[in-house]
Amino acid sequence: MVTVAESNLPPRSSWLAIMxxxxxxxxxxxxxxxxxxxxFAWLLYWIIDWVFLSSIWSKDDVEQCKEATGACWxxxxxxxxxxxxxxxxxxxxxxxxxxxxxMIVTMIASCVSWFWTARxxxxxxxxxxxxxxxxxxxxxxxxxxxxxERWGGLALTIFIFAAVSxxxxxxxxxxxxxxxxxxxxxxxxxxxxxxxxxxxxxxxxLFTAAVITPFVLPGWLQGDKLYRVIVGFAIFFACYQAExxxxxxxxxxxxxxxxxxxxxxxxxxxxxxxxxxxxxxxSLPAIINQFVITFKETSIVTIVGFFEILASGNAxxxxxxxxxxxxxxxAFIGFIYFIFVFSLSRYGAYLEKRxxxxxx
Amino acid sequence: MSDQQSNAQAxxxxxxxxxxxDEFHVLxxxxxxxxxxxxxxxxxxxxxxxxxxxxxICKLEDHQRGDITVLGKxxxxxxxxxxxxxxxxxMVFQQFNLFPHMTVMENCTLAQMLxxxxxxxxxxxxxxxxxxxxRIPEQAMKYPGELSGGQQQxxxxxxxxxxxxxIMLFDEPTSALDPEMISEVLDVMVSLxxxxxxxxxxxxxMGFARRVADRVIFMDGGEIVEQNEPExxxxxxxxxxxxxxxxxxxxx
Numbered sequence: 001m002v003t004v005a006e007s008n009l010p011p012r013s014s015w016l017a018i019m020x021x022x023x024x025x026x027x028x029x030x031x032x033x034x035x036x037x038x039x040f041a042w043l044l045y046w047i048i049d050w051v052f053l054s055s056i057w058s059k060d061d062v063e064q065c066k067e068a069t070g071a072c073w074x075x076x077x078x079x080x081x082x083x084x085x086x087x088x089x090x091x092x093x094x095x096x097x098x099x100x101x102x103m104i105v106t107m108i109a110s111c112v113s114w115f116w117t118a119r120x121x122x123x124x125x126x127x128x129x130x131x132x133x134x135x136x137x138x139x140x141x142x143x144x145x146x147x148x149e150r151w152g153g154l155a156l157t158i159f160i161f162a163a164v165s166x167x168x169x170x171x172x173x174x175x176x177x178x179x180x181x182x183x184x185x186x187x188x189x190x191x192x193x194x195x196x197x198x199x200x201x202x203x204x205x206l207f208t209a210a211v212i213t214p215f216v217l218p219g220w221l222q223g224d225k226l227y228r229v230i231v232g233f234a235i236f237f238a239c240y241q242a243e244x245x246x247x248x249x250x251x252x253x254x255x256x257x258x259x260x261x262x263x264x265x266x267x268x269x270x271x272x273x274x275x276x277x278x279x280x281x282x283s284l285p286a287i288i289n290q291f292v293i294t295f296k297e298t299s300i301v302t303i304v305g306f307f308e309i310l311a312s313g314n315a316x317x318x319x320x321x322x323x324x325x326x327x328x329x330x331a332f333i334g335f336i337y338f339i340f341v342f343s344l345s346r347y348g349a350y351l352e353k354r355x356x357x358x359x360x
Numbered sequence: 361m362s363d364q365q366s367n368a369q370a371x372x373x374x375x376x377x378x379x380x381x382d383e384f385h386v387l388x389x390x391x392x393x394x395x396x397x398x399x400x401x402x403x404x405x406x407x408x409x410x411x412x413x414x415x416x417i418c419k420l421e422d423h424q425r426g427d428i429t430v431l432g433k434x435x436x437x438x439x440x441x442x443x444x445x446x447x448x449x450x451m452v453f454q455q456f457n458l459f460p461h462m463t464v465m466e467n468c469t470l471a472q473m474l475x476x477x478x479x480x481x482x483x484x485x486x487x488x489x490x491x492x493x494x495r496i497p498e499q500a501m502k503y504p505g506e507l508s509g510g511q512q513q514x515x516x517x518x519x520x521x522x523x524x525x526x527i528m529l530f531d532e533p534t535s536a537l538d539p540e541m542i543s544e545v546l547d548v549m550v551s552l553x554x555x556x557x558x559x560x561x562x563x564x565x566m567g568f569a570r571r572v573a574d575r576v577i578f579m580d581g582g583e584i585v586e587q588n589e590p591e592x593x594x595x596x597x598x599x600x601x602x603x604x605x606x607x608x609x610x611x612x
Contacts, residue, residue, distance in 0.1 A: 259457035259516075262418050263471035263523060264447040273470060277461045355461070 065325070075325040076332050079316040083333065086152015086307035086315075095143065096155040099135040102128060103158045111347055113354075125166055132159060148226040152307035154336065160230060160298045160308065165291065167234035172241035176279075177271060179246055197239040202300055205232045210304035229301055237294050244286040248279030281355045288348030292341050309333055370429070371396045371527050371558045372417055377426035379412060386412050387423065388582040396526070399559045401569040401590075404579035405605060410562045413579070414529045417560065418449045431526060447475060450520030454532040456512045458504035464491070464515050465500040468522045476523065483522075490518040494548050510541030514548055521552075528552065530561040564609060570594060578602045 013021075023033040054070030058077065065072035076083070085096050106128030115121055136155065139145040151159070178190035197205070209232030210225050252275060260270040280287065302311040313333045317326045372394040379387040386409045394400055402410045415421040416428060419435055419442050428435040430445045459467050468487035472478045478486070491497045494514035496507075504512050513533055520528060530549065534542045546568050553559055553572040563569070569576050569590055576593040578586045578601070586599045597603045 253455070253457075255453055255455050255457035256459065258420050259451075259453065259459070260471075261420060262446055262449070262451035263519070264443060264475040265471055266474075269474050273474070274459055281461065 071328050071331070072325050073328060075317060075322045075328050079322060079329070080332075082153075082316040083309065083313050083329065084153045084155075086156065086312040087150045088152055088155070089144075089146060089150070092138075092144065092146060095135045095138070095146075096151075096153070099132045100155050100158055102131045102135065103155075103162055107162060129163070129166070132162075148224050149305075151226070153312045154309050156301075156306060157298050157308040160233065160301060160306075161295050163230045164233045164237050164294060164298075167231065168237035168241060168294075171234065171238035172245055173276065175238055175242035176245040176249060179242065180249060194239045194242055197236055198243075200236075202233070202236050202297060203303060205236050206301060206304050208232065225304070226306065229304060229306070233294075233301075237290065241287065241290050244283045244290060245276075245279055247286065248281070248283030249275055251282045252278050284348060284352050284355065288344065288351075292344055295341055295344065296337065309336065369395045371398065371431060372560070373427075373429040374413075374416075375427050377413075377416065377423050377428060379409075379416065379421065379423045379425075386582050387416070390426070390584060392577070392584065394527075394558065394560060396558050397556050398574050399553050399557075399572050400561065400575050400577060401573040402560065402562045402577045402579060403564055403566075403569070403605070403609075404585075408579040409582040410579045411531050414451075414531055414560055414562055417527075417529055418446055418451055420451075447523065448525055449527045449529060450523060450525035451529045452513070452516050452520055452531065452533045454535050456504070456509070456516045456536070458512055458516055458519070460504050463501055463503055464496075464507070467504070467515060468519045471519075472522050486522055487518070490521045491515070493521070493551075494518045495544075508541060509537045510544045513537065513541075513545045517545075517548055517552070527558045527560070530559065530563065532562050532564075534563065534565060566594070566610065578605065580605070 024030045050070045052070075054068060055073055056064050056068045056070070057073045065074055081090070081093060085093050088096050106124060109115055110121060110124055115124055134140050134143070136151055136159070137146060137148070175190055175194055178186055179194060181187045181190070206229055209228040213228055256274055256278065257270055260274045265273070298308055299310040301308055307315065310333060313329050317323060317329045322329075370393065372392065374390050374392040377387055377390040377392075378385070390413060392413075402413065404410050412421055416423050417430060417435075431448055433441045433445055435441065435445060458464075459470070462470065465484060465487055468491065469480065469483035472483040472486060473480060476483075488497060488500065491500055494517055496511055496514055496518075499507055499511060499515070504515065507515065517533075533549070534545050537545065542565070546565060549559070549561070549568065550572055559572075561568075561573075573590050575587055576590050577584055578593070578597075578599070580601050586593070586597065586602045588598075593602075594606065597606055
């Protein structure tokens, strides 16, 4: 017997009923479904077996690696310092570790909404970068000086990513606003600038920044190679991100700005309080996407002679006894990339949900 | 003395105002005087330039020829004049144009704090006062997307009033609303008129025009064709075009 309340609801099938209807209706579908389940179960078992069951973990069991059918994690055990720290002096590795932690904490903190005022964010990032710099570079508080050529591994990857983002984001906002300027000269010039840098491969830009600019720029403007590369990378990042933000700005109905005008709000107030918050919400998926791409593209700096995590990984298995075990090294590096990029994506998804407040 | 007095009472003066959108001559030699406290209703077929006309008053559109003076200040390219005029003129739009990423309360306090430099507490008190007046104080913490069209338009009116404007412009405030929500917005506008607010309204609500307007203006083809106090305007329209327009909209 159907009660009144039930009869008002749309009919719903159980999970099991849906599965049997879609996957097991008829002999052919049943066979295909079973085959697929079997294949994925085998694949899963094979991975678990390789990673955990048949793998060698201890550094002392190197000899066993030759017979083992699973992964030889001993290579990570023995070489993780090279992978994580590159050419950074061995006895100073604690500084690099601490610097990484500081940078990661800064990144996580800047995702917390309490920090989302211009003042708090800038204090946070200045403090984060300063601490990172002092720890890595040294020269203060009795720390020995280590120049950026010897920075490497995870710390370098994180530093490049953070520095590119923090220089690139404000720049991208300025470029996006510039390209929408009512003054044709500014709009055209900014448009040319963006299209120029977007037309060049990142590799060319990094190479130019590292190798060619020293011949062109006056000495006091050159700075270290690392900083030139970061600035080049940041401009590249900003040009792409500017187009994402501009897309978000275009999507805002003109009435929003008009409402701001009639309330007497100034240009910058309209930009920061009305336009940008809505633009960021509109193009959040694309903006996060650009961050994801940028994190992975940091590996390209290898080409101009920096030992970020992927290059250090290559060095880690490159010597004698470990040459067989590059898969384990790449799996390890892949896992580190995954942790960063996956958390970035999840953070993006969280933001999207949060910013959808009140939007029906 | 009398000259000064009449100047002091002038809210909006438009003389010889012309405007083009590229080739299209949208406003032709507009002459319009609005005194403080006066309520004007502008009607006319779509494309007649009525929205453009009131948008010129707060410089959302530039005019190319003629003079516009608002509250004694010339509306030209002098940016400080424009800022000052915009602060004293409130505008309500057909599409409400509430800020969707802010609560109703934040919508009402933003400009007060940034432009009028009021403290948050003071701004919120003023906002609550006007939200009470438009009869939706209970929605203060909601986002615009959670409100009905009529409620959103009332918030938009409250948001404008929070800036304590001397003139209110309404650009078809009820045209985007479902029929059952029109009266709640008109009620708010009527009570605003009764309090003596200077109002220039572009609207097709002829009942509202009859009830509150001091003058009804009919525009067609970028010109002011006819203007009169409502009684005469509706009962004895002089111009053919006015007669035709009125017969069309009052048919049903």
